[in-house]
Amino acid sequence: MSRATVDARRYERESIEFARTFAFLDAVYAIALTLLVVNIDPPPASDWANVATLFDSGLGWQLLGFGISFAVIAVFWRANHRIVAGFSAITPAVITANLVAIAFVVLIPFSTQGISDAETADQPLAVSVYAVNISAAVFAQAAVFFIARRDGVLRDPLPRRADTVKFVDTLTTPAIFLASIPIAYVFGADWARYSWLLLIVIGPLSGRWAERRIARIRASAESHPAGSASD
Structure with missing residues (x-):
């Protein structure tokens, strides 16, 4: 049986309000994924003669x-799932932060059209809009975590220094996407998109650095519990 909420500003994890909130958010992510297929225009029948003509129709860019x-x-x-897994409850502020985050996520199918349409894929503005969209979504999702921490709904909060390390790791994605904007205007949209491949290398490296750093911070906090609250 669900426990009653502690007050009007906090819904416990076992409450129906908590379940409804994240069922709704999961549904929005699923819809955003589904909407991506709308950007794929079926090629005319004549382009289905062979693979070369099929991809020359612009289908290649759209699939990419x-x-x-x-x-x-x-x-x-997945990042939202990991964050929510650490919640003991939810507050109106956390709900609002999640709504802002998914607002940027549901814009991704729109900004994807710019980089996937053959007529606009080479435009630096298309790359810029996409990069800003992704970066804004990253920052908004990070805000969800920090608002949850402020509201005291994290089940196992890390020392604040560890949260800072995690945030620095998170900055890897917007840093690369935002850096691709000047690349698009100076060297072209293709080179800007190639620069996104850096995430394949830098992302894991940054993640491993963050894991090692957080492990050291946690070990230090456990050995000096009196000072961990202020870290």
């Missing part, structure tokens, strides 16, 4: 944009 954005939204959903 679909693949990139599908992976991006899936990563956002």
Whole structure:
């Protein structure tokens, strides 16, 4: 049986309000993933003669944009899942922060159209809009975590220094995407998109650095519990 909420500003994890909130958020992520397929225009029948003509119709760009954005939204959903798994409850402020975050996520199918349409894929503005969209979504999702910490709904909060390390690791994605904007205007949209591949290398390296650093911080906090609260 669900426990009653502690007050009007906090819904416990076992409450129906908590379950409804994140069932709704999961549904929105699923819809955003599904909407990506709308950007794929079926080629005319004449282009189905062979693979070369099929991809020359612009389908290649559209499938590439679909693949990139599908992976991006899936990563956002997984990150949201990890954050929510650490909640003991939810507050109106956390709900609002999540709504802001998914607002940027549901924009991804729109910005994907710019980088996947053959007529706009080479435009620096298309790359810029996509990069800003992804970066804004990253910052908004990070805000969800910090608002949850402020509201005291994290089940096992790390020392604040560890949260800072995690945030620095999170900055890897927007740093690369935002850096691709000047690259798009100076060297072209293709080079800007190639720069996104840096995430394949830098992302794991940054993640491993963050894991090692957080492990040291946690070990230090456990050995000096009196000073951990202020870290």
